[in-house]
Each structure stands twice: as structure tokens, then as C-alpha cells.
Amino acid sequence: MNAPVQDLNTFDVEAVRAQFPILQRQVHGKPLIYLDSGASAQKPRAVIDAMTGAMEHSFANVHRGLHTLANETTDAYEAARRSVQGLVNAASVNEIVFTKGTTESINLVAAGLGQSIRPGDEIIVSQMEHHANIVPWHFLRERLGAVLRFAPVLDDGSLDFAAYINMLGPRTRMVALTHMSNVLGTINPAKAIVDAAHAAGVPVLLDGAQAIVHERVDVRDLDVDFYAFSGHKLYGPTGIGVLYGKAERLQALPPYQGGGDMIASVSESEITYAAPPHRFEAGTPPILEAIGLGAAIDWLATLDRRAIAQHEAALYRRIKAGLDGAHWLTEIGQAPGKGAIFSFAVEGAHAHDIAQILDRYGVAVRAGTHCAEPLMRRFGLTSSARASFALYNTLEEADAFVDALIKAHSFFA
Ligand SMILES: Cc1ncc(COP(=O)(O)O)c(C=O)c1O
Incomplete structure (x- = not known):
């Protein structure tokens, strides 16, 4: 640090x-006057050094080895997960899934939810969403007959909260809203959004791609079910993102991709999945990128x-x-x-x-x-x-x- x-x-x-x-x-x-950090932020020396340092001194694949470098790299990868846990104040490190970015985090949740969607089930998004928080839900509309409801945006760029509340109903299966708009800069009332959805028995996913950079995010205080963000906007590298999910939500979510590292056992006739978060991290994960993100978070913690x-x-x-x-x-x-x-x-x-x-x-x-x-x-x-x-x-x-x-x-x- x-x-x-x-x-x-x-x-x-x-x-x-x-x-x-x-x-x-x-x-x-x-x-250079760089005013495009909302798209991707520049990287501090701490991140650059952490990634090159790993490549120069201690790198191997994670979770599978018995040799020193494999163990050291696994430790560094899992330490990064703990840094993310600290950043968002998650109750458990097992609630932190590494993905390749906000987009993949949202796709992971949408794909999982899709397995139990029936025609006419509703997803609430808003007019101010990034396509990353629209298109994965459109898949459920196109393929499964789900209905997308767009909470309107008022003229000043705020969410029409009253209209959002009115949209919550017995067919609502998910509320997926941005915490901060990448265009308007609007910071949505996350806690009130979550409280209203929970009162209607509906889980909430917040797209935190922008908000995590500028706001203190406490997922326990928000009581949010899923929170998604990307490393590269948070002064970390590309190719790494996070899906926070409440333990019971992740437990109930079907796996997203299949492969190595996400199973407990495989035979010719059956599979048992690993527990979250590994269930959602099939294949070799973005190891160096996770280490870089951990360094970015640790660096930010010094400010x-x-x-x-x-x-x-x-x-x-x-x-x-x-x-x-x-x-x-x-x-x-x-x-x-x-x-x-x-x-x-x-x-x-x-x-x-x-x-x-x-x-x-x-x-x-x-x-x-x-x-x-x-x-x-x-x-x-x-x-x-x-x-x-x-x-x-x-x-x-x-x-x-x-x-x-x-x-x-x-x-x-
Ligand atoms: C609000 C918001 N959501 C989602 C995304 C998608 O992030 P990524 O491309 O890192 O997956 C962005 C990126 O600009 C964003 O600003």
C-alpha cells in the first residue's frame, strides 16, 4: 500500500x-487535458507497478498449483478480491465476483434470471441507462417474452421517481438502474430505489460503473442485491470488473459460463458446481488485471x-x-x-x-x-x-x- x-x-x-x-x-x-475519464480513466504508477511487478516477479495460474509462484499469484488475486470487498463494504469476500467489466456483470445476472423468466414478466430499467444495462434485458424480451419498462427521465435529468414507483408491480422481476448516469451525471437515489423495490419484493441491480468512482458505495447500507462496476474507470486496468451479489442471491443464481475452476466435480453424467464466487469465474480469470484493480483500490484508499x-x-x-x-x-x-x-x-x-x-x-x-x-x-x-x-x-x-x-x-x- x-x-x-x-x-x-x-x-x-x-x-x-x-x-x-x-x-x-x-x-x-x-x-494533454484529459476529460474523458468517464469512458476510461488513466492509471497511476501504483497500478502500473503492481501489474508489471507481478509479471516480472511472481506470476502463474491461480487456484490450481502447488508450487510457490502459483500460491503467490493466488494470494495476490484473492487479496484483490478482499480490496474490492473493503471498497464496497460487502459482508463476505465470497460476495465479490470478478468479471471482465460492468457489461459482463450485468449479462451474468440477466442470463441467470433468464432461466426463470416467463412471458409477461417485467424488468424495470430507465431512460438514462447505458446500453450495458439495456441490451442484456432486451435479450430476455426477445428470447423469453419479458417486458422492459423504462422509468422516465425528467427535463432536468433526474429520474422520475414517482413513475418508477408506479411501475413496480406483481410482474416485476428485477429493477436494474444506474447509480450515476454516464451522460447526465445524475446520481440516482439508490437507497430509496432499493427500499421501494424491496417493499414490492423485487431485487435490485445497480449499475455502478460511474458512481463507484465518485461516490462512497456501501452495499450493506444500500441493501442492494447486485452492484456492478468496471476496473478501468476506477483507475485500474481494462479487462476486469466486479459483480457484487448478496450471498443468497449469488447462491440462487445459475452459473453463467462453464469450464475449469467453477465446478466442485465433473463426471460423464453430472456436474456439481463450486460455491460462489468461483462458480461464476469459469476458466483462467483476468489475474493480472485483478491485481491491478486491487492496487487501484488500495491506492484510492490512501486518498x-x-x-x-x-x-x-x-x-x-x-x-x-x-x-x-x-x-x-x-x-x-x-x-x-x-x-x-x-x-x-x-x-x-x-x-x-x-x-x-x-x-x-x-x-x-x-x-x-x-x-x-x-x-x-x-x-x-x-x-x-x-x-x-x-x-x-x-x-x-x-x-x-x-x-x-x-x-x-x-x-x-
Ligand atoms: C453507466 C455505465 N454503465 C456501464 C458501462 C459499461 O462499462 P464497461 O464497458 O466497462 O463494461 C459504462 C461505460 O461507459 C457506463 O458508463
């Missing part, structure tokens, strides 16, 4: 930045998460102030308490053009549908641009983004 890089309640962004080698680079001769949240909120306020009065710009999503994601449309300009011009100034933003086509349609858009902030962004970068955006707009004015 790294030494703390700052005291409680202060946030030394330069000390944090110094730990991200990639932030030293230039783009088109300008310092003051509250101070990070304040820092990110300050970045968002800075942009809002800088663009105050920009009548040519529409922000998409202004829900109270939203996170540091700024999605916008520029009058008369396509989002792709804006993103490409910003890139010439060294500013990396995302443009497109953000894998959220129902949401784009809800706001009458075909695409938008998005600046998403991370702990390593500075107020000067926020200012530079505002300047570059004003210049980009001037090409179209």
Missing part, C-alpha cells in the same frame, strides 16, 4: 497528478474520498461559471447534486466536430451517443459532447477547456 499523499480534508492535485505518467504527454504540441468529491465539484462549478451566458450551448442534465460530468450540445455544430477541434487544443472529450441512445432520443438529440472529470484534473484545465470550447464555437458562429 502507498503512503498517504495528502492530509485529511486537503487535496493536493499536483501530488496526485505526479503519480500518473501519461499526464506528462502532449497532444498536437499542447499539454481522502470526500476531498476528491469536493475537488471534482469545484471543477464542475468552474466550467459552469466559465460558460455562464454562453447562449449557444445547451447542457444536458442539470439534476441537483449531479456529479462532475458535463454533457453539452453546441448550436449549429456537430458534437464530433467540436470534439475534433478540442483535440487540436490538447483537450480530450467524448462525442457521440455515449451508448445511451434512448436517453439521446429523450432529449431530442442524435449525439452530444461530454467532458468528464477525474481526481487528476485541475482548475487550470477546466479554464483551458472553457477557452478551447469558446474558440471551437467561434468556427461555427
Whole structure:
């Protein structure tokens, strides 16, 4: 574990930045201003070192060996699982399943639920979901006759909570909602969502791909049944994600994929499955990636998460102030308490053009549908641009983004 890089309640962004080698680079001769962390965050030295260190000093396959390297690697892999357990405050380490990302975590739950879905059974999602939390449920509609119900989004980008409550009914089999929107930045009232669903006897899956990065998540406090997130947005590597599931929920879920490491025994006529979480980790898992994710979580634990949240909120306020009065710009999503994601449309300009011009100034933003086509349609858009902030962004970068955006707009004015 790294030494703390700052005291409680202060946030030394330069000390944090110094730990991200990639932030030293230039783009088109300008310092990189990376505002695409919502898509994938950059990696601190601690993560890079943990992964290369494992490859250089101690690597073998996990769970199967009797030799030193196999045991050391298994220990490192399982230590990463304990780091995840600590991050989300799960009751047991066995409630943490490693997957390849949020997408696979949700597919795992949907596929398992699919085995008991009957035509007419309902799944509640919302209009603000990422496709990762829509398409796996569409499979149940296409293949099994399930009904998808989309909780609406209000004009300010908040969830229409009253409409959500009204959708809960005797045919509801699952509520699958995002904890934080990757487009709007809206942070949904997770506890109230879970409480309402449980009062109707319905389990809840929260898509935490964005929220886990910016919020303190306590799955026991939320009482949520499933919580999914990805390593690569949390300053960890790609190819690794997490499915938290309450012990009894995982126990009741059929296996997702078959193969080595997920069975207790196999014969020619029958199989007995291993207990969770291994039941859901068929084949050689993403070992190095899990070690990298564990390092990211341990590294994050050395920082003051509250101070990070304040820092990110300050970045968002800075942009809002800088663009105050920009009548040519529409922000998409202004829900109270939203996170540091700024999605916008520029009058008369396509989002792709804006993103490409910003890139010439060294500013990396995302443009497109953000894998959220129902949401784009809800706001009458075909695409938008998005600046998403991370702990390593500075107020000067926020200012530079505002300047570059004003210049980009001037090409179209
Ligand atoms: C809210 C949300 N859910 C799900 C995903 C999918 O994550 P992954 O591609 O890592 O599986 C993303 C990625 O952008 C996201 O922002």
C-alpha cells in the first residue's frame, strides 16, 4: 500500500497528478487535458507497478498449483478480491465476483434470471441507462417474452421517481438502474430505489460503473442485491470488473459460463458446481488485471474520498461559471447534486466536430451517443459532447477547456 499523499480534508492535485505518467504527454504540441475519464480513466504508477511487478516477479495460474509462484499469484488475486470487498463494504469476500467489466456483470445476472423468466414478466430499467444495462434485458424480451419498462427521465435529468414507483408491480422481476448516469451525471437515489423495490419484493441491480468512482458505495447500507462496476474507470486496468451479489442471491443464481475452476466435480453424467464466487469465474480469470484493480483500490484508499468529491465539484462549478451566458450551448442534465460530468450540445455544430477541434487544443472529450441512445432520443438529440472529470484534473484545465470550447464555437458562429 502507498503512503498517504495528502492530509485529511486537503487535496493536493499536483501530488496526485505526479503519480500518473501519461499526464506528462502532449497532444498536437499542447499539454494533454484529459476529460474523458468517464469512458476510461488513466492509471497511476501504483497500478502500473503492481501489474508489471507481478509479471516480472511472481506470476502463474491461480487456484490450481502447488508450487510457490502459483500460491503467490493466488494470494495476490484473492487479496484483490478482499480490496474490492473493503471498497464496497460487502459482508463476505465470497460476495465479490470478478468479471471482465460492468457489461459482463450485468449479462451474468440477466442470463441467470433468464432461466426463470416467463412471458409477461417485467424488468424495470430507465431512460438514462447505458446500453450495458439495456441490451442484456432486451435479450430476455426477445428470447423469453419479458417486458422492459423504462422509468422516465425528467427535463432536468433526474429520474422520475414517482413513475418508477408506479411501475413496480406483481410482474416485476428485477429493477436494474444506474447509480450515476454516464451522460447526465445524475446520481440516482439508490437507497430509496432499493427500499421501494424491496417493499414490492423485487431485487435490485445497480449499475455502478460511474458512481463507484465518485461516490462512497456501501452495499450493506444500500441493501442492494447486485452492484456492478468496471476496473478501468476506477483507475485500474481494462479487462476486469466486479459483480457484487448478496450471498443468497449469488447462491440462487445459475452459473453463467462453464469450464475449469467453477465446478466442485465433473463426471460423464453430472456436474456439481463450486460455491460462489468461483462458480461464476469459469476458466483462467483476468489475474493480472485483478491485481491491478486491487492496487487501484488500495491506492484510492490512501486518498481522502470526500476531498476528491469536493475537488471534482469545484471543477464542475468552474466550467459552469466559465460558460455562464454562453447562449449557444445547451447542457444536458442539470439534476441537483449531479456529479462532475458535463454533457453539452453546441448550436449549429456537430458534437464530433467540436470534439475534433478540442483535440487540436490538447483537450480530450467524448462525442457521440455515449451508448445511451434512448436517453439521446429523450432529449431530442442524435449525439452530444461530454467532458468528464477525474481526481487528476485541475482548475487550470477546466479554464483551458472553457477557452478551447469558446474558440471551437467561434468556427461555427
Ligand atoms: C453507466 C455505465 N454503465 C456501464 C458501462 C459499461 O462499462 P464497461 O464497458 O466497462 O463494461 C459504462 C461505460 O461507459 C457506463 O458508463
